Amino acid sequence: METKAEKKDINVWRRAVLDGLAEQHPDAAPELDFTSPYELLIATILSAQCTDKQVNKVTPALFRAYPTPADLAKADPAEIEPYIRSCGFYHNKAANIVSACRDIAERFGGEVPSTREGLESLAGVGRKTASVVLSNAFGVPAIAVDTHVFRVSNRIGLAEARNVEETEKQLMEAIPQEEWSIAHHWLIFHGRRVCSAKKPACADCMIKDLCRYHKESEGDK
Numbered sequence: 001m002e003t004k005a006e007k008k009d010i011n012v013w014r015r016a017v018l019d020g021l022a023e024q025h026p027d028a029a030p031e032l033d034f035t036s037p038y039e040l041l042i043a044t045i046l047s048a049q050c051t052d053k054q055v056n057k058v059t060p061a062l063f064r065a066y067p068t069p070a071d072l073a074k075a076d077p078a079e080i081e082p083y084i085r086s087c088g089f090y091h092n093k094a095a096n097i098v099s100a101c102r103d104i105a106e107r108f109g110g111e112v113p114s115t116r117e118g119l120e121s122l123a124g125v126g127r128k129t130a131s132v133v134l135s136n137a138f139g140v141p142a143i144a145v146d147t148h149v150f151r152v153s154n155r156i157g158l159a160e161a162r163n164v165e166e167t168e169k170q171l172m173e174a175i176p177q178e179e180w181s182i183a184h185h186w187l188i189f190h191g192r193r194v195c196s197a198k199k200p201a202c203a204d205c206m207i208k209d210l211c212r213y214h215k216e217s218e219g220d221k
């Protein structure tokens with residue numbers, strides 16, 4: 001159990017970490033292109049095991065051909081595959097996006113649901129995808145833990161967890177709720193641009209003096 005003074009120190013440290021990340025990534029924002037919850041949902045499903053850049057290349061043609069969930073709901077998955085082939089796992093992704101849109105048409109009156117429960121009931125939509133859609137399309141605070149968020153937050157020490165579920169829980173405790181969504185983008189940008197999996201660029205990192213991983217690796221030298 002932490003003492004009052006220790007708790008205060010942790011809060012000061014967390015604040016400094018978040019401020020440092022914000023300073024290093026003032027442009028942090030969603031990197032998937034979308035103009036509606038429908039487009040974000042489909043783009044997020046396509047982004048599994050694929051870069052956002054690649055998804056952004058295929059979605060304009062896909063959404064021109066299928067502008068609404070009702071259009072995709074009527075499609076045969078095989079028709080969708082040529083549009084999304086370059087995103088990988090296209091066979092499964094085509095089946096999932098068509099069945100998600102059928103669900104949206106049949107159970108949600110043609111509108112993407114704005115609740116976690118509704119989103120997670122759609123084919124191909126897990127907790128992470130639901131969090132991305134909730135926070136970026138509906139403004140509901142959420143922290144989607146992907147590989148970057150998991151690695152970076154555990155390196156820094158904002159989380160100390162073995163899996164994404166625990167990491168999400170600990171980040172929700174460590175970060176003020178109104179900053180959950182933006183902090184998720186800070187951590188992703190940090191993972192992509194600075195704190196890479198193989199070789200973190202600690203010399204360029206604005207929070208290196210606060211980072212547990214950096215402190216420990218300095219100690220190893």
Ligand code: SF4
Pocket residue numbers: 155156194195196200201202205206207208209211212213214
């Ligand atoms: S100091 Fe290094 S390990 Fe820590 S967050 Fe920065 S880049 Fe990552």
